């Protein structure tokens with residue numbers, strides 16, 4: 001989206017992607033029809049000034065939860081239509097500031113010189129869990145978006161073993177849907193500390209609020225406001241009404257309040273804010289009712305390999321006793337990497353080591369200023385900037401940010 005915004009402004013760009021799925025990223029590279037968008041088509045346009053573009057492209061009335069792979073095709077069509085852009089399939093492994101320019105080193109050996117760099121590296125694979133140290137990769141799959149994960153799903157569906165999924169959020173739901181689509185008949189246990197599943201979308205009246213009506217800088221007061229408002233207009237209306245104010249509210253918390261939010265409020269916020277398509281909600285209900293899916297609140301104490309079977313010691317929430325459960329495989333669906341210091345991306349590691357960029361104050365992404373600058377001649381967008389904005393992972397938020405960055409680059413580069 002950044003590259004096409006630059007193209008609109010007549011700024012030539014090089015779009016470099018090392019995943020082999022140019023322009024799609026983790027979210028939209030899925031090839032599975034069961035993986036749906038969690039946002040209705042009316043809100044998924046790539047263009048902030050043409051909000052119905054995706055719904056029109058799709059040919060629906062804006063209410064559909066389209067397949068994510070179809071959204072990937074939409075992004076590709078936008079990319080194809082843009083001019084002045086070079087696409088390079090490859091990984092950037094280093095970047096050096098030389099005078100007013102950047103020299104980018106590609107894994108294949110090529111070196112590129114550019115006037116500016118925009119980092120849009122997105123969601124990174126989860127950090128390895130220490131509880132899974134030493135386990136063979138066929139028993140514990142750390143990256144649920146990898147080819148290894150697809151192979152493990154096919155294998156366990158064929159074997160009929162039980163599956164442990166760590167986490168109960170959107171990635172877990174993707175994995176459960178993939179397992180069922182692959183014909184898996186064994187049990188699936190989804191485990192998280194609180195056992196909260198994302199809520200479903202449902203029609204509701206918008207209930208907009210002014211920023212001045214909202215408590216500022218006080219997490220507990222805001223929480224009470226959301227509860228009160230939810231009782232009046234329903235949680236969907238209440239939660240959605242905060243969207244236009246989310247980054248201002250986030251910043252008003254200050255670092256201490258933001259940390260408290262991440263520690264205590266985030267699980268509840270995530271399940272009410274990032275809702276799933278109604279048809280997926282119904283499917284999950286059926287899986288729970290049939291006993292195939294168990295959503296469990298508890299703590300994983302240990303994992304071990306017992307002759308090719310995975311033994312998980314779990315303490316259910318509110319109980320003292322730790323019980324052993326046996327599985328054919330486990331998937332880490334606890335979410336993307338949340339600690340910038342642990343990134344394995346060679347480019348980010350080098351930029352951080354050279355202090356060309358630095359982690360944000362929470363250590364969850366990169367520090368950027370109010371114009372999304374991460375350093376001299378370098379910008380960051382999307383999930384990398386969540387320390388500053390928090391709500392900057394979904395398309396409706398990112399599209400405005402990248403248009404702003406393109407404006408800024410046009411000014412910087414005198415175009």
Ligand SMILES: Cc1cc2nc3c(=O)[nH]c(=O)nc-3n(C[C@H](O)[C@H](O)[C@H](O)COP(=O)(O)OP(=O)(O)OC[C@H]3O[C@@H](n4cnc5c(N)ncnc54)[C@H](O)[C@@H]3O)c2cc1C
Nearest residue numbers: 017018019025027037038091092121122123347382394395
């Ligand atoms: C499973 C999933 C489902 C989602 N569903 C929705 C949804 O329904 N609606 C919604 O609005 N949002 C959704 N999101 C949010 C999603 O993150 C954003 O919509 C968006 O994909 C983020 O875009 P991005 O370009 O910043 O990062 P990404 O889409 O993650 O793309 C980053 C790309 O950069 C590449 N890369 C990273 N480092 C390098 C390097 N050093 N060299 C070369 N290439 C590199 C990566 O391989 C990747 O291909 C979902 C996210 C996930 C993970």
